[in-house]
Amino acid sequence: MSAAALEIAGLRKSFGKLEVLRGIDLTLAEHEVVCLIGASGSGKSTLLRCVNLLEPIDAGRIVIRGEEITTRGVDVNAVRRGIGIVFQSFNLFPHMSVLDNITLGPRKALELSKVAAEARADELLSRFGLADKREEYPDRLSGGQQQRVAIVRALAMQPGLMLLDEVTSALDPELVAEVLQVIRELANEGMTMLIATHEMGFARDVASRVCFLDAGVLLEEGTPAEIFGAPREPRTQQFLQRIVEAGRL
């Protein structure tokens, strides 16, 4: 049996006295799409940032395809090259054109030639309907377009795993769909993804598994049908009840 795409075991993380992650165990098989749901502050974002080594962890371990990335002496940059992350606030580089945003990683971290990096970028841009935006600066794009560019920027590194951190939370409602569509396409292609989201309808459609995070603990996990249809834990029921009341499911 091949190693899991991602294996998280006993992960703990504190900010000062506040323990944000209190022993997380989670495994993703290849091509699996796992959605993390839970209230703000439940630790979803921190978990993703830990997997990308943007936050040092306090205890536990993270293993990617059989290689532990949380031991000493790991080449942090090499690990990150294999993981794409997309942020809630896009974090595009405002002083660079769309094309330069996308080619920066491939050129500097993968040491691709300018020509090769631009070819790769152009292919992705046209695939996601952004070909005419290649020379634009991020500020001139809509939020939805910016987030799609951010996804393309991550994909240009040809990662084996994508982490999406509430990528539609900063968008106007009418722009959410175009971004979710891109993620659906990625899921259909078999991209392994760990997605923190507040879009429950989307999670139900796209996820192979849904995990409910509550106060730093992975309280419940199951298929979308199990979690959304018949949640076992009272906290999960409560959370989903509120979502339904807010008209978001």
Added chain:
Amino acid sequence: MKIFLIAEVFILVFALAIAVLRSLPGPVFFPVRALAVVYVDLFRGIPTILVIYILGFGVPALGLPGVPVEPLFWGVVSLVLVYSAYVSEVYRAGIDSVHPSQAAAARSLGLTHGQALRFVVIPQAVRRVIPPLLNDFIGLQKDTALVALLGVVEAFRQSQIDVAGSFNYTPYIATAIIFVALTVPMARLTDWLIARDKRRQQAGRLA
């Protein structure tokens, strides 16, 4: 003018290096950071004129072999040392003003700390600090007059010579006009650079 131009080039580079050293993360680089802090504290604390006296008269007086004795050289070195301390603080403020999420985005692509600084953080930081940088350079342009104390003939020194010869003080006014005439174009150039940058990045928002 020559003094100013030579000094400015060195200051721009040297000050950025100091600012970058001060931003290095982790306990390993503590000594480097501490050294940078001491340097900045020292040269911001000592009056420029004292630095010029110490280096311009003191060092050549030591008579060390292989050490230059030209006053112009030590005048420029003094200005570079003093102004780099100020300018490095300006750079550092610029670097700190770039949101950490920008560095995080760069690092998440697998770029090293140095690459993230070079391609993402510093270009944005420098754009933001152009106005205060210019401010310091106008100060520098005026302080080149202090190098005259070492016997180097620059505009101010020349005007003193002229005044001494004729007891007519208009050369001072002429010199003052020269200094203003030199700083104004730089101010307008900076305004233009900032405006161009804004236009390029934000034109779409207004449309």
